[in-house]
Amino acid sequence: MxxxxxxxxxxxxxxxxxxxxxxxxxxxxxxxxxxxxxxxxxxxxxxxxxxxxxxxxxxxxxxxxxxxxxxxxxxxxxxxxxxxxxxxxxxxxxxxxTSFNRDNNFLSNLPWRKRQAGFELDITPLIEAAKSLGGTNTGALIVISKSSELRFYAESGDRIDALVSKRLLISVFNKTSPLHDGALIIHKGRIVAARCVLPVTEKDVPAQFGLRHRAAIGMSETTDTIILVVSEETGQLSLARNGTIYHNLSNQEIRSKIKEYLVEDDKKKDKSKQEKPESEEVVQ
Structure with a gap:
């Protein structure tokens, strides 16, 4: 000693x-x-x-x-x-x-991980649907996950398993639809489930935020997801990420933040490649 x-x-x-x-x-x-x-x-x-x-x-x-x-x-x-x-x-x-969650570990070399590497969500139908829902003051709560199917939360709702499309999203959140009450989960470019129950944050949030916004913040606190909220009162669009909510965003800001979330791991991977010695050859 x-x-x-x-x-x-x-x-x-x-x-x-x-x-x-x-x-x-x-x-x-x-x-x-x-x-x-x-x-x-x-x-x-x-x-x-x-x-x-x-x-x-x-x-x-x-x-x-x-x-x-x-x-x-x-x-x-x-x-x-x-x-x-x-x-x-x-x-x-x-x-x-942890190292098991990074792209430079041995799990990233597995065949099924390679097939998933090229996946990208088509954001356009999502943005267009959110714009239409906001224009009619139709509330919506959409969870986008890039790393997990969120089976625990998906099982609390109704399974759908369909491609993301503007018409389908608008139909789900239509006020006369039996699936409009709750959250919709998107994973790997597909709608996993609708009418899902999300955890509500225990933080003190401004009075202007309703239950949808509280659920979005709570979900972003407990999972690695990004949540899109359409306010039923004002039609404004918000995003929740890592326990923080970004309120009253434009369509371009929504698109930019979702893209940033989806390519976050790719940016880290590119950065790690740039930090490697020049003598090392990177196999694409």
């Missing part, structure tokens, strides 16, 4: 400093993950209670230590129950940053 410095009788090593730095970084990331939601207040209360427990135990207050100790004994289980949504978001974020 390499000693860094000492404060009186307390000896602090480099390992201790590294431990404190890692815990601080982890707490900061957890706070960023829960910031703006009710969970952050629960987290602060839970952390405060733990600090009180440490002080009480250090002061040798046996009765209070025993009571708080019983609560802390089931603290891990209680934390899992209280923060199940946040734990899900954290694991999703962790999964998106």
């Amino acid at each position: 390499i000693l860094a410095f000492s404060i009186g009788f307390l000896e602090v090593s480099i390992v201790d400093l590294l431990d404190i730095a890692l815990v601080s970084f982890l707490l900061f990331q957890v706070y960023n993950l829960m910031r703006g939601s009710v969970a952050v207040r629960i987290f602060v209360g839970f952390l405060s209670l733990y600090l009180i427990y440490l002080v009480v135990r250090a002061a040798e207050m046996e009765l209070l230590s025993a009571i708080l100790g019983q609560f802390m004994g089931v603290g891990v289980i209680a934390a899992i129950i209280l923060f199940q949504q946040e734990i899900r978001k954290f694991l999703l974020l962790l999964g998106k940053t």
